[in-house]
Amino acid sequence: MTPRAGDHAIVLGAGIGGLLAARVLTDFYDRVTLVERDALAVDGPRKGVPQGFHAHSLLARGLQIMEELFPGVTEELLAAGAVPYAAAQVRMIMGGLEFARAPAGDIGVSATRPFLEGHLLRRVRALDRVAIEDGVQVTGVLTRGDEVVGASVAGPDGERELPADLVIDAMGRGGRTPAWLEALGFDRPEEDTIRVEVAYATRYVRFPDGAVEGDRMVLVGTSPETLKGAALCEVEGGRWLVTLGGSAGVRPPADPEDFLAWVDEVLPPDVAAAVRDGEALGEIGVARMPTSVRRRYERLGRFPKGLLVTGDAICHFNPIYGQGMSVGALDALALRDCLREGTRDLAGRYFTAVAKALDPPWQLSTGADLALREAGNQKTVASRVLNAYLGRMRRAAARDWRVAEAFTRVTGLIDPPSALARPAVIWRTLRG
Ligand SMILES: Cc1cc2nc3c(=O)[nH]c(=O)nc-3n(C[C@H](O)[C@H](O)[C@H](O)COP(=O)(O)OP(=O)(O)OC[C@H]3O[C@@H](n4cnc5c(N)ncnc54)[C@H](O)[C@@H]3O)c2cc1C
Structure with missing residues (x-):
């Protein structure tokens, strides 16, 4: 039986992470309130989630978890027009090198x-x-005291207080918890930061009939x-x-002609032709992400109860790498598993699981x-050896679909990275 954790929980932010957390909380709290700054009636990209304009691939593990939390959602998405692949x-x-394709496998949703x-x-x-x-x-x-007992919110009818037994910060990369911790006299979490300087330019296109027949997704890894x-x-x-992507400061163009020139450079000729001959729908949108950041909440010795x-x-x-939404789903599962064990030391157990x-x-x-x-002294011997092996694996994946499948199961978060070190995969990788 699911243990009851309390009367009221609040989720701050209704992005993918917030929606999945809210679903999990309904198993444990009598009431769950989801607070979102944007008006959610908007159909299409909204102000609080500007990245929604760009390609958002849902990894296999992310879809599995969404189906587990919302049974039947895959069918609903497909029935409403999502593309199965x-x-x-x-x-x-x-x-x-083009990866060899596995003859069968689970169906993804685009x-x-x-x-x-x-x-x-x-x-x-x-x-x-x-x-x-x-x-x-x-x-x-x-x-x-040093417990969190709710949230304050401001809406059209002024500022209000929402008391709660649990508050979850799901406000995205601008999440406010580090600042709140500091104000409460707790330490801020350490942050692991990697400079990536990634930039995107995206356009929606209707391809001519029969273009790129048989393909529903074309992914060209960063050269x-x-x-x-x-x-x-x-x-x-x-x-x-x-979506065109540049790394380490390289920026794809927002100008339509330059966009097509980049398309010709990066994509295989038949796909580039489909983009050129297709009907461009709307403007080109751009986005930039300077860093990947991991906040190490699990390393804090103290964390306020209720948050x-x-x-x-x-x-x-x-x-x-298309991981964000699927990782939000993994967090939701960690929350569910921790709440199943009760609320004692919830934060400590949850951040460790996450x-x-x-x-x-x-x-x-x-x-x-x-x-x-080249990231200077961040590049370790271990990462050099690993990357040489992965390079070899990519070449093997071009001729052996089983290697390609092992690789995509790991990048899809279905299998752990250690699966790439299974004897059969190593043998297939090295034999070429
Ligand atoms: C360009 C780009 C491309 C991406 N591509 C992919 C991809 O292919 N696949 C993938 O899985 N992930 C992708 N991601 C990552 C993905 O968008 C996020 O990981 C995912 O949205 C996580 O969502 P979240 O709910 O944690 O935060 P968000 O989606 O950012 O949601 C946060 C929510 O909090 C709300 N909010 C913020 N402040 C307040 C406030 N003060 N009061 C009330 N509400 C507030 C916001 O309005 C928003 O709704 C991409 C990200 C970017 C930037």
Whole structure:
């Protein structure tokens, strides 16, 4: 039986992390309030989530967890127009080599971020115990001694206090917990920061009929020489989302002609032709992300009772690896598993569980970033050996779909990175 943890919990921020946390909390609290600054009726990218304009791939593990928390959501997404894809429909190009394609495998779901978020929001709204307060800004936390006992919010009807047994900061990369900790006399968490200087330029395009037949996604990994890459995916509404990405300070252009020149340079000729000959829909949008940041809450000796953090507010990644939403889902599972054990030392157990879940995706993305960009003394012998092996593995993946599959299961967060060191994978990697 699920133990009851309290009367009221509040989630601050209704992004993917906040929606999933709210769903989990309904198993343990009588009432859950979700507070969001934006008006959530908006269909399409909203102010608080500007990244929603750009490609948002949902990793296999992220989709699995969403299905576990919201049974039937995959079918709902597909029925509403999200694009199903099999491994054999993903054209993955790394270091100029195209991966061999697995003949079978689980079905993934491709959609825009607002579409995915809209469906999760609908499911959360339908939960009896949830109240959603949108158009309402979080202004602070309420405290008693060194405990957090609610949040203060400001909306159209002025400032109010919302008392609660638990408050979760899901306000994204601008999460306020470090500042609140300091104000309460606690230490701020240490931060691991990796400079990535990634920039995106995105345009929605309707491809000509029959273009890139058979493919539903084209992923071109960042080239170490040019520091350019691209992600194209078919999404709801018969459109393709064309996102160009530059790393280490390289910026894809927002000018339409320069955008197409970059398309010709980075993409295989048939895909570049589909973009050129397709119907451009709307303007080109750009985004920049200077750093990946991991806040080490698990290392703090003291943390206020009544407060937790989730999603990007704990760790935000270089987006080119498509991990953020799936990691938010992993945080939600950690929350559920910890609450099943009761509320004693909840923060200590939760941040430890989250840190364990975060280690693989953080190692994958920062390892790849360090390989891409000489990062001075950050580049260790271990990372050099690992990157040489991964380079060899990418070459093996071009001729052996089983290696490609092992690689994508790890990057999809289904298998741990140690799966790449299984004897069968090592043998297949080295035999070429
Ligand atoms: C360009 C780009 C591309 C990306 N691509 C991918 C991808 O391909 N795949 C992937 O999985 N992830 C991707 N990500 C990461 C992904 O967007 C995030 O990891 C994910 O949205 C985590 O969500 P979150 O809920 O923690 O935070 P957010 O989605 O940022 O949500 C935070 C919410 O808090 C609200 N909020 C903030 N302050 C307040 C306040 N004071 N009061 C009330 N509400 C507030 C905001 O309005 C927002 O709704 C990408 C990120 C970027 C920048």
